[in-house]
Amino acid sequence: MADAVFFDLDGTLADTAPDFARILHRLQIEHGLAPTPFEAVRAQVSHGVRGMLGIGFGILPDADTYPGLAARFLELYAEGLCVRTCLFPGMAELLAHLESHGVPWGIVTNKPERYTHPLIAALGLTARSACVVGGDTAARAKPHPDPLLHACAAIDVEPTRCLYVGDDIRDITAGKAAGMKTLAAAYGYLGTDDPIHTWGAHSIIAHPMDVLPHLA
Secondary structure, eight states: OOSEEEETTTTTTEHHHHHHHHOOOOHHTTTTOOOOOOHHTTTTGGGGGHHHHHHHOOOOTTTTTTTHHHHHHHHHHHTTSSSSSSOOHHHHHHHHHHHHHTEOOOOOSSSSSSHHHHHHHHTOOOTOEEEOOOOOSSSOOEEEEEEEEOOOOOOHHOOEEEEEESHHHHHHHHHHTTOEEEEEEEEEEOSSSSGGGOOOEOOOOEEEGGGGGOOO
């Protein structure tokens, strides 16, 4: 049995895309733009604000208008980061199974702590998760292994006896660099750059409960 299971947050543990789309659409309306279709937004959620402004406004971080739009996006996000967000279907059952079998689970995300902790609290998971590591918790964020190694140290487990589940290539890169078994979540956001089968994950799962056979 694995000593612990760690999850990425956006696109793996929780479906946060509806709130990202809601906020992007509000920002676009404020600037007189038509809302970007939801599926296009969903594919960019793992890239955070950069992905949202890229798909919604066609700009990169070096654009003059980027800082102001990014600040407004984050202001709106802080005001309502868990309005339509929920766990992915099957995730609640998976977490319950892990808990009933004494397997601790945690969250390792690149989302900054100031947004991660309120979101986890809103989902009712704070007391249940063994650890929560944000993008600014460790010295370097994913794809570096630092956050995952920090999580292992926090709950005193060996990385080689842990699983990491994520929906982006940087999750798999970080997990493998930490020495963990990695599972790529095909139900997540995935993005539009690298096909999931090229990420080098130990396995690809189509549903959260597909984690169970990999616990042994």
